[in-house]
Amino acid sequence: MFDLNQIVRPNIARLKPYSSARSEFEGEAEIFLDANENAFGSPAGPGYNRYPDPLQRELKERIAAMRDVRPENIFIGNGSDEAIDLLFRIFCEPGRDECLICPPTYGMYRVSADINDVAVKEVPLRKDYSLDAEGVLGSLSEQTKIVFVCSPNNPTGNVMDREVIMRIAQNFGGIVVVDEAYAEFTNAQSLVPSIASHPNIVVLRTFSKAWGMAGLRVGMAFADDAIIELVNRVKPPYNVSGIAQRAVLEALRSNEQVDQWVEQAISERERLSEELSRLSVVERVFPSDANFLLVKTSDAAGIYKELIRTGIVVRDRSRVLLCKGCLRITVGTPEENDRLLESLRSIGTGMSTGEVLPILLGGI
Secondary structure, three states: OOOHHHHOOHHHHHOOOOOOHHHHOOOOOOOOOOOOOOOOOOOOOOOOOOOOOOOOHHHHHHHHHHHOOOHHHEEEEOHHHHHHHHHHHHHOOOOOOEEEEOOOOOOHHHHHHHHOOOEEEEOOOOOOOOOOHHHHHHHOOOOEEEEEEEOOOOOOOOOOOHHHHHHHHHOOOOEEEEEOOOHHHOOOOOOHHHHHOOOOEEEEEEOOOOOOOHHHOOEEEEOOHHHHHHHHHHOOOOOOOHHHHHHHHHHOOOHHHHHHHHHHHHHHHHHHHHHHHOOOOEEEEOOOOOOEEEEEEOOHHHHHHHHHHOOOOOEEOOOOOOOOOEEEEEOOOHHHHHHHHHHHHHHHHHHHHOOOHHHHOOOO
């Protein structure tokens, strides 16, 4: 059912990509006079005067060995947001095609669609935040080119049923993007291995969450090599800086440290969930397989404002579909979580005595 040639935009299929100086040269050299760089150096330090590897070959080799895929199955970008945007450019005709999302979900899918003038069709999650497979499959049309699934989902934190995702992919002639930004925090099996048998699945991963490199903006897409070739054709020539590439290569030597952080985050997630459930201002803590918790409260907007007053920032998700009254709380360090709990207990006490109620209700 899936035919890549049928869904690629004709102008992209014809596109001759920009050929950078470093993409034309392969091998070793001592003198580089090909890229119009500043040969005298950089005030930032050694090496910064040279363009980075446009295809991040060394980094892809390392990641490929970790994920048991070929380097040709990997795209590395300026965060996974770049991959999302490039997929729209490759597969969706502006003003004609559409994508499908399942709210509540990550907001950049819609933003990227709007930027690229691509219509957005919504099939909300069920009340238990699971995927509505029948709803998704029943809503697909000839104009639907991309379906986005976030698992573990942001902001709900739950893992989507693998069999449901596979069923959608098997019955859809377009691209199924599975966003696994929070996959390190769950025991659920990744869909990266599925790209070998399902060439229309693209799996997104990131170094921003478990790996602690949000400031570097490095994301990945795993897909069939034909899709990766298209993404590399469309991307800017030097989309990932040399600083970022070197930093990630160095970080990949620290697997044990990352595993320890993930283990601690999961432990703190469970402790935080239990403690939050006991608070008077909390109505429900939803199960999570991510590094955050979705928490239904008695007054999300008011509690959010009061936490800001005490120097603590969480995310108010109360205006998001199916998240009325909810705050999204990232799992912090034990000390940060203790301070959050202390502040929420104080807010709860104030609400019960009426001391802070005017603040929580916006001064009414």
